[in-house]
Amino acid sequence: MNFEFSEEQNMLREQASAFLRDNCPMSTVRKIVDGDESFDQGLWQKIVEMGWTATTIPEEYGGLGLSYLELCVIAEELGRVVAPVPFSSSVYLATEALLRYGADDVKEAWLGKLAEGTAIGTLATAEQAGQASSSGTGCAMGANGLTGTKIGVADGDIASFAIVTAADDAGVSLYLVDLEGSGVSRETVKTLDPSRSHATLTFSDAAATLVGEAGKGWDAVADIQDRAAVLFAWEQVGGAKTALDMAKDYAMERYAFGRPIAGYQAIKHKLANIYVKTTLAESNSYYGAWALSTDAAELPLAAATARVAGIQAYQFAASENIQTHGGMGFTWEFDCQFLYRRARLLSMVIGGELVWQKKLVAAMRTAA
Amino acid sequence: MNFEFSEEQNMLREQASAFLRDNCPMSTVRKIVDGDESFDQGLWQKIVEMGWTATTIPEEYGGLGLSYLELCVIAEELGRVVAPVPFSSSVYLATEALLRYGADDVKEAWLGKLAEGTAIGTLATAEQAGQASSSGTGCAMGANGLTGTKIGVADGDIASFAIVTAADDAGVSLYLVDLEGSGVSRETVKTLDPSRSHATLTFSDAAATLVGEAGKGWDAVADIQDRAAVLFAWEQVGGAKTALDMAKDYAMERYAFGRPIAGYQAIKHKLANIYVKTTLAESNSYYGAWALSTDAAELPLAAATARVAGIQAYQFAASENIQTHGGMGFTWEFDCQFLYRRARLLSMVIGGELVWQKKLVAAMRTAA
């Protein structure tokens, strides 16, 4: 039984966490939340230099050709520090979309840039509040290009291209739209988690390239999201661990009635529950990591299990971390808010708890 | 605002609780659970003499013609003592079925006997495990009578008659079957809560009288169960209060590490949660009682709200009462088990939590 990360992978983890400790303290997140910047460009540049954006891109396209286990390690560390960068959009979603479905010329055109960070990509599926995959698609690919609007697009204001779901003769397909091209307008929107920028994208006859099989757009999205779910789960595990650490440290320091509040069972058992949920999420994410890195048939089940566990652990940990901090916990001055916002954002992106609970059971039944 | 029981009703409560304290201690329940009796005949006889079985039956039929508020008071007190009698089957279900849907001659024939306890009635809808109302009905009314099998019929082995769902030309209708008549065989079955007897009823061309409109059987069952839901909710509130009292008394008496376990937050907050759930259930049951006693249009919503709250409060209280008792709690010797069994039984009868959650939202949407 060797159900753990390799020594090399653990070394990568140590490098990553040391790097982020130095380059992404909570003050970095606060700077983006309080300021007008969409993301931390300096941090992003350094992350690119570390080669993290190139992790799973094959060497032939200028990537490092490492396994998804390495990417999971990086995801957890980025989650721990609530990193204000477009990593998830560009790496988990856009890069994956091209790796899985891009034609050779598209890969040639973009993977190298993604690897070296000169391009940022994102995935755009939502057109209104609600479940995108079953809401009907207003964006349409016509003779002169792609027309329509996508909302709540993570990093849409800074991305070089977006993978967009659009209706065409074949049904709904995926298209790559160069966001710097003509026929594209974008507007940054205010968000619940200002450490991650979002935008509304409006297309009118924008140039667009088909990605993957025509008419199979939603199948491709589901496949991409299964893979991204594992990586998001690792970010959620990382965030939950940070919340647990913060809550624990505060509860040990904070005294009431002559003893640390960490000694009261209400707090002890609260922290124990955070630990339990986080451990379950982490172990399920191990399974997801294994399935992702081996392209196992169990991936849909493993991904849904990791995602549901990750959503539940991070949301609970972030909420109860504030609760453990008491009055100071809900002040702007304290850092608890960043985890609380990010936990919610990571729960909404690619669909929430309920949607994935259903996917999980569907996968169980197929597996059985 | 007069959202409470009247002085007379509170006097009735005091009488009832004093009577049951004397005549139905936990040892009475234990006697039935350990023995072969289907119910406590002595207690039942006394209950009949108190006139409780006659509560809502109009005087013209030999009843007391009291309001449903009085019946709610009695239901709570019976719930408190986990009474091993067929009260719910005969009064909440069978009597209600006849009062709501019985033709005059049927009322003439049975309501008097129900009032004076010479007859016990029950409702029989289940034919297999699962939701009866959508499972298809194997029992059928033919030229020569009613044929088929009903399972899990509460008090089926001791009842004089059963109101039975059966298929006929009009669809599914309700029929009254005299269980002492020919073409009826019944077999007592082992149950999760042996303080309440259940049986399998097998009919072959049994004489049966139509009750209510032909083809509207399931509508009638739904209406009867809405009304019964309020009364069951009061039994659940009563049971939850007993569980809270038992847990509290034990936690105050039981010492660990030099102090009562009631002083540890894990136990304090557990008991506080039982109190909260029980209070919410009680307040929702007030609403149910009001709606039932005034035949309000809100009854379906009020009934579903009271039932969901009652199920949740009793199940939680009964489980955590055992937990509070620790090792002794799960021994046969202690009385915790009776509440734990009854809580489950009351949750399964007339359909469980999930079914009523759906009914609740359906009622909300109709109301809105």
Next chain:
Amino acid sequence: MDFNDTPQEAEFRAEVKAWLEANVPSKEELEGLSPIERAKLWQKRKYESGWACLRWPKNYGGRDATTIENVIFNQEEAKFDLEPGVFSIGHGMCAPTMMAWATDEQNQQYLPKMASGEEIWCQLFSEPAGGSDLAALRTMAVKDGDEWVINGQKIWTSGAHYSDFGVIVLRTDTSVPKHQGLSYFFLDMKSPGIEIKPIKQISGASNFNEVYFTDVRVPDAQRLGAVGQGWQVALTTLMNERASIGGGGSGRGTVTCDTLVELCETINLDGKPAIEDSAVQAKLADWYVKEAGLKFTGYRSMSALSRGETPGPENSIGKLVAAPMRQDMAAFALDLQEAAGAIWDSSLSEGGGEVHGGYMGAPGLRIAGGTDEIMANIIAERVLGLPQDVRLDKGIPFTEVPTSSSS
């Protein structure tokens, strides 16, 4: 059992309704006034017609009304969209304390102006070191002639910046156990040496302040109760706080079942309105059970009120049940929106971003006015009569109570 007023109550309610309809200020009247000015205008009008602070004695500016009459007035007043009370702390907590502990002269002097809205009062109890352990407060008052000199910091003071007076608990003796070294005063919030800083919450709002005291002088005549008796006086204030704490965020800006049902009727899940989904229904039902249960628990205490009984600590369940529920409801409402839920913009967000505000406001609901954990303790101890938590600071001089892992 019914939801109706008694004949007297009905009559009183009619009188109230009539007066309100005739006197509630029109949009035009309020045009251009600040929220405070609006509140003061309305309060003054109520006062002049004898509809202010109904429970208070007439000679202090009240109406000598019964509790239920007060409830009825509040119910009817709540039907109009008026500024939420900047007076609630003064009227609900400071005034009862004054009536219990101040001299008749003092009450004659201050209460009518509080009733008329001319003067606003606030409460200065909590401190950074205090939290749930309120009596651990450290702000000192040192006697100097017939005055006391205050140094230290208070926190979580609502309305400090627009208040004229405040009630405050101060440590006047550090050599005795914490409850015995406190004294209670009321003071002029405009006194020199008081500095007020608003606290920004994660919701973006600033409902509270930090208040810093540097050599602030208060006359000994403004002490309520004996020196060292401050905790008993504070309990008067706190008892009234519990009573005045509502259903735990049933007020503005919180997510209710109605909000959620509305959202679920419109938003899509599996190609249908979300409300048709069984899992959504199960959640809605559980929340409705709690919301309705609290509503009807309120009706029951109101019935007790109308019989002249006073409601007990049972009301603590309102906040304990509602606050975490609001948080779950908001999170769920956001989940249903998927990616679009990230957008928080009143003009772009589904429902104007109300659930976003609810999500960011919920942590405050679970903490302010007593954390979930404290509320559970209150129910366990005061309703069920279970033992208090073990207190290691009992009987120890305040200076010797451990206050951090380093101490």
Next chain:
Amino acid sequence: MDFNDTPQEAEFRAEVKAWLEANVPSKEELEGLSPIERAKLWQKRKYESGWACLRWPKNYGGRDATTIENVIFNQEEAKFDLEPGVFSIGHGMCAPTMMAWATDEQNQQYLPKMASGEEIWCQLFSEPAGGSDLAALRTMAVKDGDEWVINGQKIWTSGAHYSDFGVIVLRTDTSVPKHQGLSYFFLDMKSPGIEIKPIKQISGASNFNEVYFTDVRVPDAQRLGAVGQGWQVALTTLMNERASIGGGGSGRGTVTCDTLVELCETINLDGKPAIEDSAVQAKLADWYVKEAGLKFTGYRSMSALSRGETPGPENSIGKLVAAPMRQDMAAFALDLQEAAGAIWDSSLSEGGGEVHGGYMGAPGLRIAGGTDEIMANIIAERVLGLPQDVRLDKGIPFTEVPTSSSS
């Protein structure tokens, strides 16, 4: 990352498999034997071929095997439907304590017979007054020459009625704080003065006993550790208990996700198989997340084992997560059955009444071997390093510790 054995592990597993297939007794062999006889037959066979108690030293009847080898053997053995171990307490808890505290002679004398299954051991710690506060035990041992005389009562002793020996903690001094007045012995369960009464559980089963001691004599030579050192010796036993406690009822007769999925595929809700209902799916998913999470947590500790690390208190989460979950799952499975769920009869109930048994057994899972509350404390204190609960009995002579509201 993979689920595979190392080459050595694979080789060892193959050897184990081969031996088991060749030696596991056939139905015929076991025909007509009692459960105990079956267990003893199998244990003797393992012993004779050197496959008993793998971790133990060879000279005590073991194999000097590594932890991971032991795990591998248990995994493979578990694939055969053999009697659940009547030896588990002796092998898992008593033996490690003996090895740590008994003389080599004693271990030579007793351990091989324990390994061969010839003699069965039990553990006598808990008492009616004890519960979670184990060290509060009151059963006394009084020195008389070179023997001790035992009077009192133990409870929750598994297998007392078929055991030959038992380890026991006794109070030998009531004048000192509770942990200091204990001594630890092993004794012959057939000694005169021992009376054993089975305890009936609400599930109907009787897995535990009460054991009464009346002037039972045990030689001082059978004391483990010094007089007054009993608690330290007991800790050795308890540490091994935690290690041996499994996933919290993943064993026989508990409701698993598979059970539930199977039920939900067949049972009707709204005219469809229940598993197609969204609310049912949400519940199944949550339970699967926990079940899978525990499974993979186990894989992670096994990986640590195979690197030679020893697993820590993290394993406490298994019981804390699984036990309440089993209770919820069973209740839910019964709810789905509606009225028919009341029937509990192996021939009539859906699925043979397995979920009924699960429902009635679940309270025991949540309590035996450490209540939910104790497990949460263990995680808080030993994994997260949070402070212990305040203990009012610290440093007080045992006789002066309050034991009831009357005292």
